[in-house]
Amino acid sequence: MSQTVIKTDVALIGAGIMSATLGALIRRLEPTWSVSVFERLDAAAAESSDPWNNAGTGHSALCELNYTPQTADGDVDISKALSINEQFQVSRQFWAHAVDNGFLGNPKEFINPIPHVSFTHGADGVEYLRKRHAKLSAQTLFEGMEYITDPGEFSDRLPLMAAGRDFSDPVALNWFTDGTDVDFGALTQQLLNYVGQAGDVYFGHDVTNLTKQSDGS
Numbered sequence: 001m002s003q004t005v006i007k008t009d010v011a012l013i014g015a016g017i018m019s020a021t022l023g024a025l026i027r028r029l030e031p032t033w034s035v036s037v038f039e040r041l042d043a044a045a046a047e048s049s050d051p052w053n054n055a056g057t058g059h060s061a062l063c064e065l066n067y068t069p070q071t072a073d074g075d076v077d078i079s080k081a082l083s084i085n086e087q088f089q090v091s092r093q094f095w096a097h098a099v100d101n102g103f104l105g106n107p108k109e110f111i112n113p114i115p116h117v118s119f120t121h122g123a124d125g126v127e128y129l130r131k132r133h134a135k136l137s138a139q140t141l142f143e144g145m146e147y148i149t150d151p152g153e154f155s156d157r158l159p160l161m162a163a164g165r166d167f168s169d170p171v172a173l174n175w176f177t178d179g180t181d182v183d184f185g186a187l188t189q190q191l192l193n194y195v196g197q198a199g200d201v202y203f204g205h206d207v208t209n210l211t212k213q214s215d216g217s
């Protein structure tokens with residue numbers, strides 16, 4: 001049985017957005033290192049990073065209520081939302097740097113503005129969004145967030161959800177106009193093209209075992 005031995009400084013397993021991002025960062029910061037990507041499928045971004053397999057929300061805690069849990073005393077804890085939003089701004093800075101330096105193309109191919117909206121109904125849900133809005137909108141990163149309870153305004157913004165709705169059950173929205181829609185598949189492809197200029201991307205390679213050699217490699 002013949003064996004091919006490939007020596008590489010970095011082996012990245014899986015050709016999704018994580019390997020593509022890490023590979024691009026390594027190529028930028030350690031351009032002398034060789035990078036190999038091993039993917040069991042026949043294409044990049046064919047699993048979770050495929051745009052059909054995720055919601056494409058630029059996760060910045062503008063609409064995801066799990067980042068602003070209600071505490072036992074009825075307060076709303078926004079600490080996680082602040083840290084997630086700060087992380088997303090770092091991602092945006094990296095993407096802007098990549099566009100400026102030519103390893104990502106036109107930003108419209110992977111990031112576009114779209115409102116991010118949280119919805120609740122019932123008295124408790126409405127009160128929760130009121131508190132969430134009061135705390136978040138006081139923060140620079142969430143400035144401009146709106147709190148909407150008026151049925152007419154709700155119907156103007158979300159006509160499909162308003163159609164046939166019984167507004168005797170109170171509704172509330174937290175609305176942030178400058179949210180983002182991200183195509184992680186397009187990002188993965190473009191970043192991997194950049195990684196591939198200095199290394200190799202192997203499709204149809206299922207990694208089944210990793211063993212440390214006696215020389216530490």
Ligand SMILES: Cc1cc2nc3c(=O)[nH]c(=O)nc-3n(C[C@H](O)[C@H](O)[C@H](O)COP(=O)(O)OP(=O)(O)OC[C@H]3O[C@@H](n4cnc5c(N)ncnc54)[C@H](O)[C@@H]3O)c2cc1C
Pocket residue numbers: 013014015016017018019038039040041045046047048049050053054055056057058059184205206207208
């Ligand atoms: C339904 C859903 C909705 C989501 N919505 C959002 C959203 O709105 N916003 C957001 O930011 N995130 C969202 N996510 C999360 C986001 O999609 C993932 O966090 C991200 O795509 C993960 O990237 P990844 O590179 O780690 O994984 P993947 O893109 O899944 O890539 C992993 C790759 O590794 C390969 N692989 C695995 N094991 C091996 C092996 N042993 N050998 C070789 N190859 C292997 C797989 O085939 C795959 O191609 C969502 C996820 C889901 C499932």
